[in-house]
Amino acid sequence: MGxxxxxxRVSAAIGLAVxxxxxxxxxxxxxxxxxxxxxxxxxxxxxxxxxxAGTGLPLxxxxxxxxxxxxxxxxxxxxxxWISVVLSTPEMVPMHSEERMPVSALHHTEFYxxxxxxxxxxxxxxxxxxxxxxxxxxxxxxxxxxxxxSRDHGRLAAIMQRIGPRMRRAIETxxxxxxxxxxxxxxxxxxxxxxDPALVVTRDLRLVEASRAGQALIAGGEVLRIGAFDRxxxxxxxxxxxxxxxxxxxxxxxxxPGIAPGPVRIGPETRQAPEAWQVQEAWQVPEAWQVQEAWQVPxxxxxxxxxxxxxxxxxxxxxxxxxPDQLVLLVLRxxxxxxxxxxxxxxxxxxxxxxxxxxxxxDGSRSLVQAAGSLGIRYETARSQLRQVFAKLGVSRQxxxxxxxxxxxxxx
Numbered sequence: 001m002g003x004x005x006x007x008x009r010v011s012a013a014i015g016l017a018v019x020x021x022x023x024x025x026x027x028x029x030x031x032x033x034x035x036x037x038x039x040x041x042x043x044x045x046x047x048x049x050x051x052x053a054g055t056g057l058p059l060x061x062x063x064x065x066x067x068x069x070x071x072x073x074x075x076x077x078x079x080x081x082w083i084s085v086v087l088s089t090p091e092m093v094p095m096h097s098e099e100r101m102p103v104s105a106l107h108h109t110e111f112y113x114x115x116x117x118x119x120x121x122x123x124x125x126x127x128x129x130x131x132x133x134x135x136x137x138x139x140x141x142x143x144x145x146x147x148x149x150s151r152d153h154g155r156l157a158a159i160m161q162r163i164g165p166r167m168r169r170a171i172e173t174x175x176x177x178x179x180x181x182x183x184x185x186x187x188x189x190x191x192x193x194x195x196d197p198a199l200v201v202t203r204d205l206r207l208v209e210a211s212r213a214g215q216a217l218i219a220g221g222e223v224l225r226i227g228a229f230d231r232x233x234x235x236x237x238x239x240x241x242x243x244x245x246x247x248x249x250x251x252x253x254x255x256x257p258g259i260a261p262g263p264v265r266i267g268p269e270t271r272q273a274p275e276a277w278q279v280q281e282a283w284q285v286p287e288a289w290q291v292q293e294a295w296q297v298p299x300x301x302x303x304x305x306x307x308x309x310x311x312x313x314x315x316x317x318x319x320x321x322x323x324p325d326q327l328v329l330l331v332l333r334x335x336x337x338x339x340x341x342x343x344x345x346x347x348x349x350x351x352x353x354x355x356x357x358x359x360x361x362x363d364g365s366r367s368l369v370q371a372a373g374s375l376g377i378r379y380e381t382a383r384s385q386l387r388q389v390f391a392k393l394g395v396s397r398q399x400x401x402x403x404x405x406x407x408x409x410x411x412x
Contacts, residue, residue: 007155010038011162018163022170025178025318031167032062035142039159043122043143047077048321049086050312051135056080059138059318068119073313076115081106086129086139092164094157095127098149124149128160130168134203134251136325138171140164171321176229178322195407196333200308202324203251205232205244217332239301243330246305250328302333304364304406306399329399331364331406342408350392358382359389363409364402 017034021027028046035044045061055078058069072080085100097103103123106112116123124146131138142156198211207230210218217223227233234240308327312320346356361371372382386398395401 003155007158007162011159013038014159014163015166018166018170022173025174025322028060028318029062032060036062039142039156041144041148042156043119045141045143046318047139047141048312049083049137049139051087051132051137054078054083054087056083056086056139057312057320059320065119068115071115076111079109079111081109081111082125086127086137089129091129091132092161092168093128094160095129096149096153096157097125098146103146119143121145126153126156126160128164130164131171133175134325136321138168138321140167174318174322178319194331194403196331198332198403199232199330201232201247201328201330203247203326203328205247206230206324207232208324208327214332223332239303242301242303243305243332246303247328247330250305250307251326252307300334304331304333304402305329306331306364306402308399329403331403333406333409342405345408351389355385355389355392358385359393359401359405360409362386362389362398362401363405364399368398 014031014034017027017031021031032044032046036042043061043063045064046059047056048059049056057073057077058064061069082097082101085095089095089100103112103116106116112123122143122145125141125143126149127139127141129137129139140160142160144152148156194211195213196211197214197217199207199214200209201207207226218226222235223239224232224234232243234243306329308329315323342360343353343356346359347353351359357375358371361374362368366374368382368386369379372379375382386401389401390396393401393404395404
């Protein structure tokens with residue numbers, strides 16, 4: 001059997017296992033086992049690399065000593081010098097350790113001396129970056145001995161290039177179909193304290209969790225509903241644009257041109273459901289959305305979104321790659337006239353007038369730097385006051401303070 005024929009045969013066999021994993025995320029273990037079976041001496045691992053944290057975490061693997069994997073998860077994935085190479089290499093380009101960062105260059109590192117050198121001679125590797133989605137990378141790594149680095153360089157590269165696109169398609173299928181509710185609900189403790197309609201959503205507005213008021217808003221069907229793939233659909237275009245803008249900002253994205261920040265006036269008025277929501281298949285437009293009656297909603301909504309970054313260390317296996325890369329706490333607050341400032345209530349918690357003024361600005365609509373500018377005080381002063389606010393209100397993060405203030409303003 002020639003080399004080209006061998007590459008074709010191995011790639012085809014691995015590809016079949018990959019295609020099965022596209023329909024079942026649990027089948028990725030079988031993909032790693034198939035790679036290990038067809039490439040003797042290779043220890044495969046599919047890992048996720050978080051660009052922001054600069055760390056790698058295993059998703060699924062085969063043939064590895066569990067103690068080595070645990071050590072990598074606990075510490076060595078964060079000090080792996082190879083992470084910088086992965087981040088700088090384009091997708092679908094094979095990488096080989098002896099070409100990009102030879103083992104001789106690692107002898108002085110903690111990663112080599114305390115972890116890599118203990119892998120039983122498996123000190124070289126080949127890899128390929130499959131996906132880079134908003135700074136969360138999926139990387140296939142084939143760990144092997146140093147001799148294989150030069151002997152099998154071409155064959156491993158050819159196999160990775162053949163199976164890479166199929167692995168990418170399978171992972172993207174998993175990500176599209178994986179239910180957001182399977183994610184760790186980072187806003188769970190916050191939702192219990194929010195009186196306003198509040199939703200934990202993904203970057204692309206897929207619903208993960210809703211507060212009681214949020215569930216009531218969805219059930220009412222007059223302002224928003226949950227469409228295909230659990231995505232939020234908002235009836236009023238102005239409110240939909242405001243929500244999209246605030247979620248984009250909370251995720252660190254640059255929102256497109258559109259509605260300006262601030263309260264959104266959306267009614268009351270009489271209108272028909274948007275064309276995209278007309279009866280096209282089995283879904284029936286609620287009667288409240290027909291033109292027969294006036295659609296009554298509060299005149300003004302204030303939209304606030306707070307980013308809730310996922311901690312991948314608390315998630316196991318393929319879920320590290322498939323759960324949403326970023327969650328957002330979205331709060332929709334009805335604006336009413338004469339709401340009051342809430343300084344008296346904050347004073348009851350022991351806040352000074354200066355601390356109360358700062359706290360009332362920290363409702364998620366501005367940063368601490370912006371709040372300090374609005375009050376005409378130095379950032380260091382604002383930071384010191386914020387620590388006192390945290391201590392007196394019993395919160396530990398700005399997101400928790402924002403929810404507290406939003407609830408306070410709503411009740412004022």
